[in-house]
Amino acid sequence: MSDWVVDMNNRMLQAKMMRQPSRQAGLTLIEMMTAILIGSVLLAGMAQVFVASRHSYKLSESLGYQQVSGRLALFAITEDLRRAGYWGGNADVTSFFGGSITPVTPDTGNYDSCPTGSNAWAIMLQQRVFGMNGKSANFSCIPSSGDNAYTQGDVVIARFADPDTVADADLEDNRLYIKTSLFEGRLFQGSDVGANTVTPKGPVNNHALQARGYYIGRTGEVCDGVEIPSLFAVSLKDDGTPRVQDLVSGVEDLQVQFGLDTNGDGVPNQYVNADTIPAAQWNWAGISAANTVISVRVWVLARAECPDPTYTNETVYNYADRVNYKPADHFRRQLYSTTISLRN
16 A cells, blocks of 8 residues: 555544544532532621621621711710800809899799799709709609600719800890890890890900700610610700700710819819709809819710620720629620819
8 A cells, every 4th residue: 555545544634533522521529519518618607707896897887887886976965165254354143133034033932943834944044053863853854754764874064155246136046145245244135135235344345145054865765675865955945945965876865974173273183073063053153262162073884886796895984973883795895984174
């Protein structure tokens, strides 16, 4: 056979072999089970990482919210207490007479009341601060049931003139204002500004009257069946009557103690609860320097809105007259405190 024929046969054989499909080996059962097992382990690991990351995120979010709530609550109370007793250019409230409204003297039996339809609570100018220990007493402007109702903790109140001045043309008719020079003052409604002049011994300015009280109350909102507490504020409507506002959610407790200067040296010698201070000592105008309330200590306990089933709060809290408070529940908490000097 010639070489040409042999070569052609070889080429035809190679072409036939190329046209035939190659035989591929499949996966065995053991290999498939091994692959499934490895995949399951990887998926389980990824799921665990996802759950851990989600829990970490929720924890960080909750702690961040607690910090915001606690610091915001403390800031609001602190700012008002620092302004307590500020009356514009004249600090002597005993000269605030002759206006269309006469300030109420707090030591006439109404120092611990807050009538809802009256401005009497707002115009107790001689009582720059006031507090109640573990109760809301006769304060009818603080609800005792339903939403916004007082639940626990102390009540603290501050009265002052807003630091911003208001021009005569911008006064609101029914709102309460104070007009002061260096030696005189008038308490009046905005519509009566023309009849309430003072001797211009120095600058004469109008300031809006402010009175605010703080307490812990019910929000009516729940998380996992547990009600969410909140810091509430009693402030003034445009006509000087009190109103209640939900201020900072997630604040569980408010405790307040007052620093007494027992020897007249301008330094607090002891901090006491509000219910140990006689009525006359809240009225700082005209009383002796001794036994005067000159500072305030405030504690705010912020709590997570929702419980964390993976956490049990075993912390023991001791502050003010709250002794050995151990919640032993699933809520995270943070305690904030500060001391404020009454500068006015």
